[in-house]
Amino acid sequence: MISPFCAMVPVCFLLAILPLSLAASNQLGCSLNFGDDFRYTAVNNLNIYRQIVANGTAPNKCGSLPAAKNMYKLFYNCDLESKAYAYTSSCGSSSVPSNSMNYMTMSSAPWTGTAASNILTIFQTHLNAIVTNGAPANVAFSGNSALSGWNSYVTGTKTAVGCAVNPSCTYSNPSFPYMMVVACVFDTPAASTGNPSYEVGTKCAADSDCTTYMGSTCDTTTGLCQYQFVDSGANTLCPGSTAGWTDAQRNLMLQWHNQLRSSLAQGKEKDGGSYASTYAPGSKTMTQMAYNCSVEINAVNNANGCDFAHTTSAQRPGMGENLYMSSDVNQPEATAAAAAPQAWWSELPDYGFGPDLNLTSAQFNRIAPAQIGHYTQMAWQETTTVGCAIKHCPTGTMNGVVTPMTYVVCQYYPAGNYLNQNIYVKSTQLGCATNADCGAGRTCNTVNKLCVV
Ligand SMILES: *[C@@H]1O[C@H](CO)[C@@H](O)[C@H](O)[C@H]1NC(C)=O
Numbered sequence: 342m343i344s345p346f347c348a349m350v351p352v353c354f355l356l357a358i359l360p361l362s363l364a365a366s367n368q369l370g371c372s373l374n375f376g377d378d379f380r381y382t383a384v385n386n387l388n389i390y391r392q393i394v395a396n397g398t399a400p401n402k403c404g405s406l407p408a409a410k411n412m413y414k415l416f417y418n419c420d421l422e423s424k425a426y427a428y429t430s431s432c433g434s435s436s437v438p439s440n441s442m443n444y445m446t447m448s449s450a451p452w453t454g455t456a457a458s459n460i461l462t463i464f465q466t467h468l469n470a471i472v473t474n475g476a477p478a479n480v481a482f483s484g485n486s487a488l489s490g491w492n493s494y495v496t497g498t499k500t501a502v503g504c505a506v507n508p509s510c511t512y513s514n515p516s517f518p519y520m521m522v523v524a525c526v527f528d529t530p531a532a533s534t535g536n537p538s539y540e541v542g543t544k545c546a547a548d549s550d551c552t553t554y555m556g557s558t559c560d561t562t563t564g565l566c567q568y569q570f571v572d573s574g575a576n577t578l579c580p581g582s583t584a585g586w587t588d589a590q591r592n593l594m595l596q597w598h599n600q601l602r603s604s605l606a607q608g609k610e611k612d613g614g615s616y617a618s619t620y621a622p623g624s625k626t627m628t629q630m631a632y633n634c635s636v637e638i639n640a641v642n643n644a645n646g647c648d649f650a651h652t653t654s655a656q657r658p659g660m661g662e663n664l665y666m667s668s669d670v671n672q673p674e675a676t677a678a679a680a681a682p683q684a685w686w687s688e689l690p691d692y693g694f695g696p697d698l699n700l701t702s703a704q705f706n707r708i709a710p711a712q713i714g715h716y717t718q719m720a721w722q723e724t725t726t727v728g729c730a731i732k733h734c735p736t737g738t739m740n741g742v743v744t745p746m747t748y749v750v751c752q753y754y755p756a757g758n759y760l761n762q763n764i765y766v767k768s769t770q771l772g773c774a775t776n777a778d779c780g781a782g783r784t785c786n787t788v789n790k791l792c793v794v
């Protein structure tokens with residue numbers, strides 16, 4: 342038996358302290374005094390590594406790691422830095438905003454050099470671990486704690502990071518006289534055990550290759566996708582509502598619904614299950630959803646109860662309802678606004694519906710986990726408005742069991758999921774082209790090819 346050649350010695354493939362000319366400046370506008378040399382060193386080196394991974398040229402134990410699609414560029418974020426600092430300034434004894442969003446290292450090594458050189462040493466250690474341990478072809482995260490840092494750095498969906506260091510933590514234990522604590526906090530969680538750390542595929546060459554976040558662009562020089570969620574904090578769309586969203590977050594939620602409906606109408610959504618080699622039928626009459634504050638205010642009643650359960654139909658007259666939870670109690674609102682609709686919609690590629698769009702009781706009452714009711718509500722053509730609420734529930738419940746969670750409730754008006762009706766009217770024409778396609782009183786949005794009610 343011939344063994345493949347495998348790297349036996351960790352290779353040094355990073356990294357440089359960048360860019361020294363900015364050492365004294367504070368272009369990033371963060372209030373802590375780490376200095377921008379530290380910040381740029383952290384974010385630029387993580388991006389260089391992500392670029393090499395996307396390109397398919399980062400070393401694995403044997404050969405290279407597979408190339409990546411939807412690998413997002415990280416932007417430095419001062420709020421995340423503050424969260425990291427809260428942790429490092431307590432020498433690691435404070436609770437952290439969310440374990441799944443963070444990466445922390447404590448070291449008994451004596452502190453030498455600068456903040457920038459120390460964080461590079463930490464990165465290098467974590468990145469060498471993949472060369473020692475190796476990743477499988479599907480880059481599923483094994484859960485090996487030696488690879489947690491690497492997994493955190495390459496999780497493709499992350500878009501922002503902030504880091505902090507504390508060189509002067511002293512433990513009472515005299516055998517640990519020098520202790521540095523380094524922490525980076527990211528905007529989205531690292532891939533969980535068993536799930537791929539990133540999407541294996543080809544690095545982006547065009548904006549349309551970047552599909553994780555709406556409105557993403559491709560940086561063609563690096564092959565990294567870019568997405569910067571801009572949220573002014575304005576909250577005027579739904580006066581008096583306590584739904585937990587800002588207007589930007591509401592719009593993100595709405596845009597996800599409409600992007601998926603637009604893609605479906607244009608015949609671009611993969612079917613699944615026994616129809617996995619086909620695409621769901623297209624439609625020229627699919628409608629564009631609008632945000633509905635009355636629906637949102639009704640959804641608040643469920644979300645604030647922190648009990649993961651559907652409301653009765655009397656509690657939501659004429660409205661449908663989809664529920665989502667993350668075990669991350671502090672899941673950021675913007676993350677939830679993107680994750681919830683994608684999770685519901687994933688029933689289509691995961692379980693499939695087929696070319697006959699009739700929602701029969703056999704289709705609707707499938708055995709768990711093959712149920713598709715969240716997808717069919719999202720895709721229901723005659724549901725034209727949506728409103729949602731979010732609640733962080735540290736003592737939430739599910740089926741009577743305490744279940745800490747972030748809880749998202751979307752309700753829909755008019756309700757969908759009527760048995761023995763078609764989810765939508767299919768057509769060979771993919772998306773509307775003219776107002777006439779949409780029928781009386783409706784107009785065609787020729788950009789997303791959805792009908793505006
Ligand atoms: C990307 O990969 C090609 C080979 O496929 C290599 O020539 C090039 O140097 C790589 N670029 C980076 C930035 O790693």
Ligand SMILES: *[C@@H]1O[C@H](CO)[C@@H](O)[C@H](O)[C@H]1NC(C)=O
Nearest residue numbers: 633634635636639660726754
């Ligand atoms: C918004 O939802 C309410 C029900 O909660 C409904 O009465 C109203 O007509 C909806 N608005 C639109 C524009 O559909």
Ligand SMILES: *[C@@H]1O[C@H](CO)[C@@H](O)[C@H](O)[C@H]1NC(C)=O
Nearest residue numbers: 698699700701760761762763
């Ligand atoms: C859906 O199937 C049911 C049961 O076969 C049938 O009664 C109903 O008319 C069908 N609906 C449509 C829209 O075809």
